[in-house]
Amino acid sequence: MLDSTRIPLLLSFVLPLAACGGGNGDAHADPLANVYGDGERLPQVLGQPSWLDPDDQDSARCSYPSDRPVRVTGVAVVAIDRYDETSQGATGNYYVQDTYAQANHEPVEGDPVPGFGMTVFNPSFSPPDLRLAEGDVVDVTGVMMEFAGPVTGRFPFCRTLPEIGGTMSFRFENAHVESTTVPLTALRGYESARPYIGMLVRLENVEIAGNPSESSGRYSAAINMGQGVEASDIVRISNELYDLKGQGPALQGSSFRAVTGVLTYFYGFRIAPRSPADFEF
Structure with a gap:
């Protein structure tokens, strides 16, 4: 159920009146918007790691992809990193799964399967005081990046960690996402x-x-x-x-x-x- 106390209503229902004359008197109703939003789906965003190089153990000759803007809608929060295991601020990541693609079993040709998950790196929120919980369905607007590792040492063989950095906004709550x-x-x-x-x-x-x-x-x-x-x-x-x-x-x-x-x-x-x-x- 949408929670109007947490964020303004995200879906609007447009019911214009039918034109007078020649009709049956019933009001015309436009189709409801997709409850999951019309943004990209995670299987589309993830993509194939064509830049891998099994001969480049030190990742010295990698052709990493450029960062690109993305708008992903209808993803469910499955975990929030609130535990600082290092006592040095190792918290803040959100882990999300694509509820729409998973629920509808929509394969995306040429993309990895399943590819329904993503790390959201230390996001900001809209509105700024938004507090999310596991099971909330959100939209994420930001930049898709392939993190190649810290400057002190790249991941080997041109491997990367796919993640999104950006802003999360609330859509609805209580999504059931199974492992x-x-x-x-x-x-x-x-x-x-x-x-x-x-x-x-x-x-x-x-x-x-x-x-x-x-x-x-x-x-x-x-x-x-x-x-x-x-x-x-x-x-x-x-x-x-x-x-x-x-x-x-x-x-x-x-x-x-x-x-x-x-x-x-x-x-x-x-x-x-x-x-x-x-x-x-």
């Missing part, structure tokens, strides 16, 4: 895993390999991905969204029926659970 069950085989490498970045994914039959590691507040544990996976492509469970070490289950030597979380990327892929409820035993 997508993804086989571990789909995450065995950057190109196959990239379409799931920013999405709420669910991994089944998860086994922890080795001991968890901790550095500067970042706590994570590697998932057993099977044989033949490069060390940099091993997916890890991380504490990006809540205090995994203090409030989560013991990870060392553990196995889970399933683990749900947002798929993130920073030199490697990570599953970021939102709470202890994202672990199934």
Whole structure:
């Protein structure tokens, strides 16, 4: 249901009167606007990473795409990063999924599948005092960018993190967005895993390999991905969204029926659970 107390009504209903004479007296009604808006959809925005170079480990010769303006409408907030694991302000990202494309199963020819998720990097809000929650459906207006890594060291092989920087505005609340069950085989490498970045994914039959590691507040544990996976492509469970070490289950030597979380990327892929409820035993 639209919440008119949080932001002015976003949809208007135009009911002009029928012209007099020759009609049946009924008022003419224009079709209602699309409740999800008429902006771009995330599968269209994401695009194919044609700039990857498997021979350029140091990312010295990359042809990264230019930033471009985008207006994405009808995306649902699935997670908000409010946990500062580093105690240095590592918060503020929003993770959204395209409710319209996912609900209507609209494949976009030539684009990755599913490609329904996106990271919104430290957004601003319209109005400025807007406060969002998980399940809110929003529009995002800003710039689509392929973040190539910090200046101290690019991501290898011209890999990038797709994200949008811009302004979020409220559309309606209480959207139900389910996680997508993804086989571990789909995450065995950057190109196959990239379409799931920013999405709420669910991994089944998860086994922890080795001991968890901790550095500067970042706590994570590697998932057993099977044989033949490069060390940099091993997916890890991380504490990006809540205090995994203090409030989560013991990870060392553990196995889970399933683990749900947002798929993130920073030199490697990570599953970021939102709470202890994202672990199934």
